[in-house]
Amino acid sequence: xxxxxxxxxxxxxxxxxxxxxxxxxxxxxxxxxxxxxxxxxxxxxxxxxxxxxxxxxxxxxxxxxxxxxxxxxxxxxxxxxxxxxxxxxxxxxxxxxxxxxxxxxxxxxxxxxxxxxxxxxxxxxxxxxxxxxxxxxxxxxxxxxxxxxxxxxxxxxxxxxxxxxxxxxxxxxxxxxxxxxxxxxxxxxxxxxxxxxxxxxxxxxxxxxxxxxxxxxxxxxxxxxxxxxxxxxxxxxxxxxxxxxxxxxxxxxxxxxxxxxxxxxxxxxxxxxxxxxxxxxx
Amino acid sequence: xxxxxxxxxxxxxxxxxxxxxxxxxxxxxxxxxxxxxxxxxxxxxxxxxxxxxxxxxxxxxxxxxxxxxxxxxxxxxxxxxxxxxxxxxxxxxxxxxxxxxxxxxxxxxxxxxxxxxxxxxxxxxxxxxxxxxxxxxxxxxxxxxxxxxxxxxxxxxxxxxxxxxxxxxxxxxxxxxxxxxxxxxxxxxxxxxxxxxxxxxxxxxxxxxxxxxxxxxxxxxxxxxxxxxxxxxxxxxxxxxxxxxxxxxxxxxxxxxxxxxxxxxxxxxxxxxxxxxxxxxxxxxxxxxxxxxxxxxxxxxxxxxxxxxxxxxxxxxxxxxxxxxxxxxxxxxxxxxxxxxxxxxxxxxxxxxxxxxxxxxxxxxxxxxxxxxxxxxxxxxxxxxxxxxxxxxxxxxxxxxxxxxxxxxxxxxxxxxxxxxxxxxxxxxxxxxxxxxxxxxxxxxxxxxxxxxxxxxxxxxxxxxxxxxxxxxxxxxxxxxxxxxxxxxxxxxxxxxxxxxxxxxxxxxxxxxxxxxxxxxxxxxxxxxxxxxxxxxxxxxxxxxxxxxxxxxxxxxxxxxxxxxx
Numbered sequence: 001x002x003x004x005x006x007x008x009x010x011x012x013x014x015x016x017x018x019x020x021x022x023x024x025x026x027x028x029x030x031x032x033x034x035x036x037x038x039x040x041x042x043x044x045x046x047x048x049x050x051x052x053x054x055x056x057x058x059x060x061x062x063x064x065x066x067x068x069x070x071x072x073x074x075x076x077x078x079x080x081x082x083x084x085x086x087x088x089x090x091x092x093x094x095x096x097x098x099x100x101x102x103x104x105x106x107x108x109x110x111x112x113x114x115x116x117x118x119x120x121x122x123x124x125x126x127x128x129x130x131x132x133x134x135x136x137x138x139x140x141x142x143x144x145x146x147x148x149x150x151x152x153x154x155x156x157x158x159x160x161x162x163x164x165x166x167x168x169x170x171x172x173x174x175x176x177x178x179x180x181x182x183x184x185x186x187x188x189x190x191x192x193x194x195x196x197x198x199x200x201x202x203x204x205x206x207x208x209x210x211x212x213x214x215x216x217x218x219x220x221x222x223x224x225x226x227x228x229x230x231x232x233x234x235x236x237x238x239x240x241x242x243x244x245x246x247x248x249x250x251x252x253x254x255x256x257x258x259x260x261x262x263x264x265x266x267x268x269x270x271x272x273x274x275x276x277x278x279x280x281x282x
Numbered sequence: 283x284x285x286x287x288x289x290x291x292x293x294x295x296x297x298x299x300x301x302x303x304x305x306x307x308x309x310x311x312x313x314x315x316x317x318x319x320x321x322x323x324x325x326x327x328x329x330x331x332x333x334x335x336x337x338x339x340x341x342x343x344x345x346x347x348x349x350x351x352x353x354x355x356x357x358x359x360x361x362x363x364x365x366x367x368x369x370x371x372x373x374x375x376x377x378x379x380x381x382x383x384x385x386x387x388x389x390x391x392x393x394x395x396x397x398x399x400x401x402x403x404x405x406x407x408x409x410x411x412x413x414x415x416x417x418x419x420x421x422x423x424x425x426x427x428x429x430x431x432x433x434x435x436x437x438x439x440x441x442x443x444x445x446x447x448x449x450x451x452x453x454x455x456x457x458x459x460x461x462x463x464x465x466x467x468x469x470x471x472x473x474x475x476x477x478x479x480x481x482x483x484x485x486x487x488x489x490x491x492x493x494x495x496x497x498x499x500x501x502x503x504x505x506x507x508x509x510x511x512x513x514x515x516x517x518x519x520x521x522x523x524x525x526x527x528x529x530x531x532x533x534x535x536x537x538x539x540x541x542x543x544x545x546x547x548x549x550x551x552x553x554x555x556x557x558x559x560x561x562x563x564x565x566x567x568x569x570x571x572x573x574x575x576x577x578x579x580x581x582x583x584x585x586x587x588x589x590x591x592x593x594x595x596x597x598x599x600x601x602x603x604x605x606x607x608x609x610x611x612x613x614x615x616x617x618x619x620x621x622x623x624x625x626x627x628x629x630x631x632x633x634x635x636x637x638x639x640x641x642x643x644x645x646x647x648x649x650x651x652x653x654x655x656x657x658x659x660x661x662x663x664x665x666x667x668x669x670x671x672x673x674x675x676x677x678x679x680x681x682x683x684x685x686x687x688x689x690x691x692x693x694x695x696x697x698x699x700x701x702x703x704x705x706x707x708x709x710x711x712x713x714x715x716x717x718x719x720x721x722x723x724x725x726x727x728x729x730x731x732x733x734x735x736x737x738x739x740x741x742x743x744x745x746x747x748x749x750x751x752x753x754x755x756x757x758x759x760x761x762x763x764x765x766x767x768x769x770x771x772x773x774x775x776x777x778x779x780x781x782x783x784x785x786x787x788x789x790x791x792x793x794x795x796x797x798x799x800x801x802x803x804x805x806x807x808x809x810x811x812x813x814x815x816x817x818x819x820x821x822x823x824x825x826x827x828x829x830x831x832x833x834x835x836x837x838x839x840x841x842x843x844x845x846x847x848x
Contacts, residue, residue, distance in 0.1 A: 071493045075553070076820035077525050078580060078641045078746070084819035085493025089689040120692050151692050174747055185704040214748040221703075241638075241749045248711055274636070274715055281714065 048091040048123045054099040057092050068096040073113035081109050083117035094123030101132070101141075108138065115144025119151050126156040133160065139169040146175035150182060157183045158191035165199045165215075170208035177203060177214035184221035197222055201230050209239035216242070220249035228257060235265040240272035247278045255282065337379035338452060338461035344470050344840050345372035345439045346535040346543035349568035358568070360440050364404055372539050374403060374435040376450075381432060387455040389426040394467070396446030398423060401467055403448075406434030415440055426453065439469035442535070443626055470535040471627035471839060471847075472545055476589040476603040477651045477763040478661060479832035484508050484764070485562075486828050487524045487555070489517035495815035497524070497827070503811045504828075507771060508764065515558070523554025524816055526829045527646070528583030530559050534834040542836065543568055550578035550617060573617030581607070581614040585826050586637070586644035589630060591651055591661040595729035601842040604728060605630045608637025608645045611749075629843040633727045639716045641745040641752045646825045648717065648740065649724070650759045653770045654800040662800055663730055664759040665721055666740035668709040671755060674739045674794055675700055678779075686778040690819045691743065691754060696779070705743060705754070712742055712751060736798050739791060745821065752821045755779065756813065758795055760823035762830060769807065772799075775823040776810040786810055 046052075046060060058065040068088065073081035087093055100106050101114040115132075118125045126149065133145045146167070149160035157179050164176020180200055183192055200222075203215035216234050219227050231253070234246035247267060250258035259282050262268070267279035348360040348370040359368050376390075384390065394403065394413045398421040402414035411417040412425050412435075445468040452461040486504055490496040504512045515526065523529075531547040544566055548559035550573040559569045573582065580586075590603040605624055607616050616634075624632045637643040648666035680697030688694040699705065724730060738759050742751040753760070756775035764771040780789040787793075796808050817827045840847070 067493060071491070074491050074495070074522070074816075074820050077528070077583075077585075077644075077822035077826055078752075079553075082820060083493075084690065084815055085491055085495040086689045086815060087493035120688070120690055122688070171747075178744065178748070182704050185707065186702060210747040210749075217748065244715060245748065248715075252707065274719070277719060278715060 046092045048094055050124045050127055052095050052123075054095045057095050061092060064090075064092060065096055068093050069100065073110055081113045083113050088117045089120045089122060091121065091123035094118075094121050094125050097121065097125070098128060098132075108140065111138065112140045112144045115141050116147050118145070119148035126152045130156055130160055130163070133163055139172070142167060142169060143171045143175065146172045146179070150175045150179040152179070154183060154187040154190040157187070158189075158193065158196065162193065162196055162199065165196075165203055170206070170211055173203065173206060173211045174208065174214050177211055177218050180218035181214060181221060184218060189222060197224060197227065201227055204230050204234060209237070209242045212237065212239070213242040213245035216246050216249045220252040223253070225254060225257070228253065228261070232261045232265070235261065235267055240270075240275055243267070243270060243272065243275045244278055247275060251278075251282065258282065337377070337383050338450075339380075339463050340376070340448075340450060340465045342466040342468070342538065342840065343372055343374065343437055343448070344466075344468055344536075344538040345437055346370050346537045346541045347439045347442055347469055347568065349440075349545075349570060350543065350563070350565060351568075352565050354565055360438060363408070364436065364438070370541060370543060371404065371436040371438045372537055372541065374437050376432050380452075381429065383452060383461065384429045384432075385454070386429075388460065389428055389453050389455075390432055391424065391426050391449075391451040391453045391459075393424040393449040393451070394446050395423065395449070396467075397444040398446065400439065400441045400444030400469065401446050402438050402440070404436045404438060405431065411438075414446070437467055442469050442472050442623070443628075444469040470537055471629050472533045472535055472547075472623075473602050473627070473629060473834065473837070473839065474531060474533040474587070474589045474605060475830075475832040475834065476591050478591040478653050478765070479834065480765045481508075481763075481830050482511065482833050483831040484512045484762075484828060485515050485526055485830075486512070487517050487520060487522075487526050488514045489522050489524055489816060491522070491816065495819075497813070497816040499812040500816075500824070500827070503773070503809060507773070507809065508766075520558060521554030524820075524827050525553070525583065525585070525822060526555060526558065527585045527826045528644075529553070529555040530562075530829060531584040531587055532829075532831045536834065536836055536839060538838075538840065540836070542834065544831075545570060547571070547584070547620075549582055549584055550575050551580075551583050552576045552578060572620040572623050574619075578617065579610070579614045580643050581610040581616050581637070582620070583642075583644060585642075585646040585822070586610075586616065588645050588650070590728050591653075591659070593659070593728045593730075595727065598845070599842075600629075600631060600846070602629050602837060602839065605632035606645055606724075606727075607632065607634055608640075608643050609634050610640070610643025611638030614638070614643045629839055629846050631846065633723075635720050635723055636716060639712060639749055639751055640742075641750040642821050644826075646760050647753060647757050647823075648720075648759060650761060650763070650825070652761075652763055652772060652799075653765060654802060656800060656802050657734070659734060661734070663724070663728070663735050664738050664761075665724075665735055666717060666757065666759055667737035668713045668717065668739075668741055670737050671739035671741045672700075672706070672709075674790060675779075678790055682779075683781045684779065685781065685783070686814055687754075690814070693754075699741070699754075705741070708744065708751070709741055738798070739794060753818070753823065755791065756818045757823050758791075760825040762824055762828045764830070765832075770803070771806075772803070772808045773824050773828070774808055774810050775813045775818060778814060 071085055073083050075081050097114050101111055118129050129145050129149055136142050146164045152160055161176050161179035161183055164172050164179055167173050183189055200215045200218050203211050206212050216231050219231055231249055234242055237243050250261055262279045268276055270276040349358045352359050352367045353365055398414045402411035405412045413422050447464055448467045449464045451459045453459055484504055486501055488501050501514050528551055529549050533545045535543040546559045546567045546569045548569050548571045552575055563569045587607050589605050592601050592603055609615050640647055650664050651661050654662045675696055678696045680700060682696040693699045741754040743754040745752040756777050758774050762773040777791040779791040792810055813824050817823050
């Protein structure tokens with residue numbers, strides 16, 4: 001973590017910055033229409049690189065840094081907290097996000113939300129987030145990081161999927177499998193090692209049904225029929241969502257072969273209406 | 283309770299469920315003992331048409347629950363003795379003919395059978411109730427009244443849909459029953475509001491989350507449209523909890539003497555807005571909660587509790603519509619107490635549908651009803667459809683930049699959405715596995731035909747685990763219906779499928795939405811408001827962030843929905 005902290009710049013003065021802003025969430029202003037603030041908009045012109053430090057951004061745009069340092073996550077309709085403010089999408093926010101993310105005095109809820117906020121940040125955050133994923137000890141923060149990395153570009157996506165699939169936390173493995181879905185579905189598996197498919201096959205037996213479901217979906221985009229038998233094993237999974245994912249995945253891979261497999265497993269007679277319907281659509 | 287008409291039973295009712303009123307007919311003061319006691323469900327009278335006995339008749343009594351706080355003493359009024367300002371008791375008034383029929387030594391014998399703990403009858407004086415709840419231990423179920431005690435009686439209901447029979451006999455001093463009548467005495471059901479009813483008040487929570495995220499624009503739109511009928515609720519007071527649709531649901535009870543009791547169902551979600559119901563109730567509303575407070579899951583929010591307009595299904599009329607809510611799967615279901623209660627109200631016969639594919643799990647995320655006065659049924663049903671969205675996106679220049687989507691979803695252009703194969707296959711699965719089957723269920727349960735349905739272009743993206751999704755394009759069916767004197771307005775989330783935030787005219791999704799609306803919607807009737815950063819980016823939309831109180835049409839449910847209650 002020491003190396004990373006050096007990259008991101010010192011965290012000394014963080015608390016002082018928060019105190020200085022004095023900004024709390026409260027009533028909406030009554031005169032302006034919602035739009036990114038001037039401070040946020042003008043920072044797009046900054047040339048943010050992976051090595052741009054918090055101190056550099058703070059020197060160039062102290063007002064913007066004050067703003068991003070002061071923001072608190074918003075509780076969504078699903079009860080989870082997010083940094084959904086548009087300022088977080090600005091590239092210049094990237095060093096500030098990492099600055100807060102590695103500050104262990106930041107509340108855990110904030111750190112989780114900060115990790116998730118990287119997903120839509122326009123800065124070059126991906127390599128740093130991947131490095132953090134390998135060192136972060138808080139499970140929930142790793143979930144946030146992996147969720148962001150699941151939307152990364154292919155050069156990072158493959159490595160993120162590999163790392164995520166081996167995580168001890170099922171939610172991270174699930175997002176790791178989702179990274180593999182995107183890699184194979186959107187980028188033809190660009191940059192994927194031979195072991196990635198094998199890891200996905202291993203995850204078909206994961207203890208977590210969500211991981212099994214996402215892994216079978218990922219395999220359906222690999223265009224590797226060699227894994228069909230392993231995938232078909234999930235047609236009789238205990239979890240109905242996993243069975244449904246298996247039906248969809250097999251059909252996507254090879255509809256004709258899927259029909260035979262589904263008939264053999266009598267999926268049309270599945271006790272879950274959603275699974276049975278999916279089988280009957282063939 | 284709202285303004286109340288203190289009418290006598292005889293003048294306020296005519297034909298009622300369970301009995302035909304003979305009020306107004308002067309049967310004279312027969313005390314010859316020739317009238318037989320009525321049987322259950324019948325009114326009195328001997329049926330020979332000569333008038334004797336027909337004077338001894340009452341109509342069924344349906345009343346509202348006395349659970350509001352008219353004296354503002356912090357207790358529901360049913361916990362207090364009757365007081366001058368308590369306007370939720372139903373008068374038990376005997377007709378002049380009945381009173382005239384009483385001989386000097388006769389008594390009126392009142393016998394209450396059924397739910398004695400949920401109903402009580404008060405006399406004109408102070409003290410304990412005459413019959414029913416709190417009248418004694420056990421509850422008094424029968425009582426003789428002299429002529430001078432037959433005035434200023436009233437019935438109080440403690441709970442919804444409680445039911446008893448009240449037998450009123452004229453008894454001679456030798457114990458002979460001279461005349462008898464039996465009526466139903468029941469608490470009215472709670473009827474929830476639907477989108478065809480007039481709007482009275484609107485609420486939105488005002489917040490500024492900083493960093494360019496506030497709802498000032500949406501607040502301004504509501505103020506411009508609805509003026510004093512709109513209330514901006516301070517987010518500071520309620521912890522920045524903007525999901526006001528989820529916290530409370532409005533309903534109404536209507537009594538047979540014209541009583542109206544507005545009720546706020548206070549959700550057990552218990553987030554920042556937990557006290558909103560109590561703060562808003564004043565002395566007008568009763569506030570009720572079903573389920574253990576603080577145990578709510580997402581499906582206990584009232585964006586997941588919606589009501590159709592009046593529908594007819596396989597010949598069965600639902601004059602107050604039907605309730606529908608989602609089953610969000612493991613750990614996400616409307617609390618059993620509320621489901622049981624809503625089932626017990628009967629008149630809006632609830633159905634449950636599958637919302638397990640959504641992160642939030644609410645039915646308002648993908649469907650709604652809007653008025654359409656030109657159609658036979660008076661409404662249209664808006665329903666999300668992913669195929670329509672892909673088709674519309676295909677018509678756009680793929681290089682069209684989408685700054686809002688880049689900020690929140692990571693898609694910078696239309697082309698990036700179109701070429702996102704993961705997104706496309708996800709939405710294909712949602713359509714086939716969920717949207718299509720749910721629409722089939724709705725058509726069957728609500729009696730909908732294809733002509734009643736308007737498909738709305740919609741796309742969803744993953745937001746949680748593998749099977750959980752949320753609107754990518756703001757869920758435009760997640761809208762507010764405002765029925766004002768001048769007509770209906772729809773407040774719709776701005777989809778921002780365009781480059782220039784300020785140029786709604788350039789947005790093909792806006793043009794498409796307006797074009798799909800019924801012809802009765804003119805220019806300016808569909809208002810697209812900015813809910814992006816405060817609501818959409820936090821998994822909700824305009825409907826989730828607004829609540830509306832509506833005017834009931836004071837339905838005589840005991841007539842219109844008798845077939846559903848029996």
